[in-house]
Amino acid sequence: MSALRIGLVGLGTVGASVWKNLRTQENLLTPRCGKILRIEKVAEKNRARARQADVPEAQLVDDWRELARDPSLDVVVELIGGTDVAADLIRESLSHGKDVVTANKALLAEQGRELTAFAAERGKRLLFEASVAGGIPLLLALREGLIANEILSLHGIINGTCNYLLSAMTSRALSFQEALREAKELGYAEADETLDVAGHDTAHKAVILSALAYGFWPALCEVHTEGIQNVDPLDLHFAQELGYRLKLLAILRSHPKRGEIEVRVHPTLLRKGHLLSSVRGVFNAVAVRGDVVGETLFYGRGAGGDPTSSAVLADLAFLARGKAVSRELPPSSGRQTALTLRPMAKILSRYYVRFLVEDRPGVLAEIARIFSARNISISSVIQPEGHRGQTVPLIVLLHQSQEADVQEACRIIETLPTVKRPAILLRVEDLEGEEGWSS
Amino acid sequence: MSALRIGLVGLGTVGASVWKNLRTQENLLTPRCGKILRIEKVAEKNRARARQADVPEAQLVDDWRELARDPSLDVVVELIGGTDVAADLIRESLSHGKDVVTANKALLAEQGRELTAFAAERGKRLLFEASVAGGIPLLLALREGLIANEILSLHGIINGTCNYLLSAMTSRALSFQEALREAKELGYAEADETLDVAGHDTAHKAVILSALAYGFWPALCEVHTEGIQNVDPLDLHFAQELGYRLKLLAILRSHPKRGEIEVRVHPTLLRKGHLLSSVRGVFNAVAVRGDVVGETLFYGRGAGGDPTSSAVLADLAFLARGKAVSRELPPSSGRQTALTLRPMAKILSRYYVRFLVEDRPGVLAEIARIFSARNISISSVIQPEGHRGQTVPLIVLLHQSQEADVQEACRIIETLPTVKRPAILLRVEDLEGEEGWSS
Numbered sequence: 107m108s109a110l111r112i113g114l115v116g117l118g119t120v121g122a123s124v125w126k127n128l129r130t131q132e133n134l135l136t137p138r139c140g141k142i143l144r145i146e147k148v149a150e151k152n153r154a155r156a157r158q159a160d161v162p163e164a165q166l167v168d169d170w171r172e173l174a175r176d177p178s179l180d181v182v183v184e185l186i187g188g189t190d191v192a193a194d195l196i197r198e199s200l201s202h203g204k205d206v207v208t209a210n211k212a213l214l215a216e217q218g219r220e221l222t223a224f225a226a227e228r229g230k231r232l233l234f235e236a237s238v239a240g241g242i243p244l245l246l247a248l249r250e251g252l253i254a255n256e257i258l259s260l261h262g263i264i265n266g267t268c269n270y271l272l273s274a275m276t277s278r279a280l281s282f283q284e285a286l287r288e289a290k291e292l293g294y295a296e297a298d299e300t301l302d303v304a305g306h307d308t309a310h311k312a313v314i315l316s317a318l319a320y321g322f323w324p325a326l327c328e329v330h331t332e333g334i335q336n337v338d339p340l341d342l343h344f345a346q347e348l349g350y351r352l353k354l355l356a357i358l359r360s361h362p363k364r365g366e367i368e369v370r371v372h373p374t375l376l377r378k379g380h381l382l383s384s385v386r387g388v389f390n391a392v393a394v395r396g397d398v399v400g401e402t403l404f405y406g407r408g409a410g411g412d413p414t415s416s417a418v419l420a421d422l423a424f425l426a427r428g429k430a431v432s433r434e435l436p437p438s439s440g441r442q443t444a445l446t447l448r449p450m451a452k453i454l455s456r457y458y459v460r461f462l463v464e465d466r467p468g469v470l471a472e473i474a475r476i477f478s479a480r481n482i483s484i485s486s487v488i489q490p491e492g493h494r495g496q497t498v499p500l501i502v503l504l505h506q507s508q509e510a511d512v513q514e515a516c517r518i519i520e521t522l523p524t525v526k527r528p529a530i531l532l533r534v535e536d537l538e539g540e541e542g543w544s545s
Numbered sequence: 546m547s548a549l550r551i552g553l554v555g556l557g558t559v560g561a562s563v564w565k566n567l568r569t570q571e572n573l574l575t576p577r578c579g580k581i582l583r584i585e586k587v588a589e590k591n592r593a594r595a596r597q598a599d600v601p602e603a604q605l606v607d608d609w610r611e612l613a614r615d616p617s618l619d620v621v622v623e624l625i626g627g628t629d630v631a632a633d634l635i636r637e638s639l640s641h642g643k644d645v646v647t648a649n650k651a652l653l654a655e656q657g658r659e660l661t662a663f664a665a666e667r668g669k670r671l672l673f674e675a676s677v678a679g680g681i682p683l684l685l686a687l688r689e690g691l692i693a694n695e696i697l698s699l700h701g702i703i704n705g706t707c708n709y710l711l712s713a714m715t716s717r718a719l720s721f722q723e724a725l726r727e728a729k730e731l732g733y734a735e736a737d738e739t740l741d742v743a744g745h746d747t748a749h750k751a752v753i754l755s756a757l758a759y760g761f762w763p764a765l766c767e768v769h770t771e772g773i774q775n776v777d778p779l780d781l782h783f784a785q786e787l788g789y790r791l792k793l794l795a796i797l798r799s800h801p802k803r804g805e806i807e808v809r810v811h812p813t814l815l816r817k818g819h820l821l822s823s824v825r826g827v828f829n830a831v832a833v834r835g836d837v838v839g840e841t842l843f844y845g846r847g848a849g850g851d852p853t854s855s856a857v858l859a860d861l862a863f864l865a866r867g868k869a870v871s872r873e874l875p876p877s878s879g880r881q882t883a884l885t886l887r888p889m890a891k892i893l894s895r896y897y898v899r900f901l902v903e904d905r906p907g908v909l910a911e912i913a914r915i916f917s918a919r920n921i922s923i924s925s926v927i928q929p930e931g932h933r934g935q936t937v938p939l940i941v942l943l944h945q946s947q948e949a950d951v952q953e954a955c956r957i958i959e960t961l962p963t964v965k966r967p968a969i970l971l972r973v974e975d976l977e978g979e980e981g982w983s984s
Contacts, residue, residue, distance in 0.1 A: 127837050131693050138692055235690075241838035243690020250689075251674075251682020253577055254570050254858035261974060330889035341899060341969055344927065344940055348897075350973070357974065359887075366887040375897055375973045381844070384823070398566050399680035399855035402845035405820070406838065416838035419693035448798075448805040450769035458789075458814055460780060488783065501783050530780055534789070534814045535700060535796065 109142040110426040113173030113204075115195060116185035117150040120209055120236070122159040123411030124183065124418050131419065139426040143419075149173050174198040181425055183418060184208040189216055196221055200230045207421040209236035209414055212301075215310035219323040233421035238311045239264055239390045241413030242406040243420065248318040248394070255396025257319040260358040264311045266388035266409045267302040268334050268354040270294045272373075273386045276342050276351060282335065294388055304333035305354065308371045312356035316369050319358060324369045332372035350375035351383040451510035456485075456534035458503055459516060462527040465498045469524045473502070477515050482507040497526050503534065548581040549865040552612035552643075554634060555624035556589040559648055559675070561598040562850030563622065563857050570858065578865040582858075588612050613637040620864055622857060623647040628655055635660055639669045646860040648675035648853055651740075654749035658762040672860035677750040678703055678829045680852030681845040682859065687757040687833070694835025696758040699797040703750045705827035705848045706741040707773050707793040709733045711812075712825040715781050715790060721774065733827055743772035744793065747810045751795035755808050758797060763808045771811035789814035790822040890949035895924075895973035897942055898955060901966040904937045908963045912941070916954050921946040936965050942973065 149170040182199035225232035274285040289295035309331040359368040376383035385391040390408025407413035463469045488501040516529040588609040621638035664671035713724040728734035748770040798807040815822040824830040829847025846852035927940040955968040
């Protein structure tokens with residue numbers, strides 16, 4: 107099978123995750139792409155990083171130029187950050203006939219127009235899904251999924267650090283400095299927080315979103331950018347009182363008749379009822395309004411090695427699938443073993459069961475015994491008070507159990523003389539990721 | 546400029562919207578695709594529908610076979626629904642060398658595996674982004690954006706009718722029959738509601754999602770499917786008490802080590818804290834958990850002519866852009882006029898302004914006069930009580946105004962002797978689509 111030969115520059119958080127995940131996901135990606143995605147060489151001067159990432163010496167070089175000029179490579183992945191060297195690296199790689207994948211939002215915000223033009227002139231691709239909103243496939247949605255839409259507006263929470271800080275200040279009445287200290291301890295803020303809290307990082311991403319939505323690269327210096335460093339807890343308090351929450355938003359809006367685009371970044375009050383106002387902590391969420399599709403929203407982890415590498419790998423997969431990108435379904439998701447449907451009886455779930463019972467001592471004990479005999483544990487019970495001898499509802503919540511066992515227990519319970527009707531059974535899903543949403 | 550020549554079969558809600566929106570969006574789509582997307586012929590027996598959609602007689606035919614066999618067409622769009630005729634139509638069109646776009650979830654759930662294989666054998670495309678979750682580009686996200694991920698789980702609210710009914714029953718304590726009557730009056734439920742409320746429509750979409758996520762088409766008859774027709778308001782009440790909401794979910798989950806996939810549809814309690822539990826009314830939302838990306842969520846309108854046609858047009862645009870799909874940025878979003886950045890001073894927004902003022906009679910009147918002189922109206926005021934002569938905060942919320950005017954008014958107000966500090970100014974965004982989210 108042929109391979110997409112990749113040169114990776116930079117083994118920071120994202121680079122190390124790309125290195126790791128290209129291996130862990132190889133069994134999925136190879137059949138889905140019809141090609142092996144193989145990192146041939148890694149450029150990283152910091153040997154300690156390379157050792158930590160488990161990159162073999164033989165694949166390691168010091169100088170990125172070696173990768174940019176290596177005729178055996180198809181793609182260079184730029185993950186060193188910064189703007190000067192990264193720009194040279196990208197131009198040099200494109201000049202030597204390579205496609206380039208990058209997550210470098212600062213560079214794109216500054217030179218995106220020139221760099222994409224530079225790539226287009228050479229018939230090469232410069233892909234950057236990972237530059238905005240981490241693992242959320244937002245650029246793909248704008249460019250392809252919503253291609254038939256004029257993007258009327260876009261409201262994005264796209265800096266996790268700021269959202270963490272504002273969430274902490276709002277929910278726990280911390281001052282900005284207290285929240286910042288905590289965020290640094292938890293690794294949610296950089297040692298130098300300025301890029302994030304002053305809104306610059308959000309502005310970088312807003313520029314890229316404008317390019318995607320409108321083909322229009324605003325000059326970064328002309329994008330109105332206010333950060334959150336001066337947000338006063340008093341305003342958070344009043345915002346609450348008024349039914350609002352404060353969020354740092356990137357806002358884009360088109361005025362097609364005027365040929366004008368708004369691009370701005372500033373703290374914004376959002377009504378508590380709106381979904382965006384409920385996005386808490388380091389999560390990202392972007393509400394996109396198209397003239398045909400109406401309101402859409404995309405949510406997920408906007409930073410971190412793994413989520414960001416998911417986007418880098420998607421760009422690499424796009425290149426691997428080649429110019430003749432297929433939209434065919436993945437062949438059995440790239441597994442060797444044949445798939446079967448898990449029978450309903452074998453699923454694991456939590457359950458809510460409501461019985462109608464005679465209000466007598468011992469009923470609950472008997473029901474509990476029947477569940478317990480099948481290793482099903484009850485997590486809570488509601489038994490509204492009634493009069494002795496009346497029928498009353500009895501609700502039990504069950505810990506994770508197998509469907510077949512729960513069904514069997516219910517059938518037996520239904521035969522008890524004190525149980526008056528077939529049980530009402532509902533499954534309970536406890537989804538992960540709940541921390542990103544307020545109730 | 547060359548054209549993608551389209552034959553459209555069916556002028557129901559979605560078909561009529563595709564006809565309409567292909568015209569309204571032509572100026573965007575042509576430059577974005579590098580090709581004109583042109584409907585050459587429409588097959589629709591119902592002449593009244595054709596007249597209502599404004600389809601010229603000359604482009605209208607009775608028999609879909611004419612389109613399937615027309616050598617001048619590149620694509621056939623199947624929007625007649627049902628399974629028997631639609632299957633014939635799709636096979637016939639593919640056999641005659643056409644790509645096919647469809648939104649027919651019932652057909653795909655029944656024969657998707659056979660039909661996609663039939664298309665692949667002929668080197669043709671069968672695209673169906675519109676078949677699940679309306680305008681949300683969910684299939685694109687699964688197939689391309691999250692390609693590097695094993696989809697660990699997917700939880701989807703993908704039937705707007707059911708979600709409307711459950712929302713109405715929960716928030717307004719209606720019975721199922723009362724809610725259903727209301728939904729029919731509002732056009733949110735079909736005359737025959739069975740397909741929706743019994744969960745079949747959700748099951749159809751669950752089968753398609755399984756194909757996208759896993760390349761695995763479960764047999765529809767083996768997918769556990771429970772509807773909401775027997776949901777008892779009493780259970781909604783208790784769910785509330787327990788901190789849960791009830792939603793009809795499609796649930797997919799992979800068990801890679803076992804080679805097993807769960808696909809099931811049933812009413813499910815979700816903790817109120819989770820975002821999915823907050824999705825109200827006819828909206829759709831799908832939470833997707835990938836092993837690399839973590840938790841993501843996609844939200845939008847899952848039905849209706851316009852949102853669904855946005856997805857149909859995206860599939861057509863994909864075909865128009867051809868096998869050499871470009872990921873280049875749209876050329877200035879396909880507009881003729883050059884774009885400029887709207888200056889911050891000219892944006893319109895609502896505002897929150899906090900002043901620190903001396904607590905004296907007349908202060909508010911003076912401030913209000915200065916705003917009013919610039920045509921800025923105040924929508925509400927908070928003025929906490931203080932002691933005469935003390936400084937107290939004064940908060941005003943402003944109706945939509947221009948930034949420059951508000952800034953100017955604030956600068957003038959700050960010169961008043963009773964105003965003690967520079968104003969704190971925050972912008973307020975009232976997003977549309979709030980009805981889809983609970984607070």
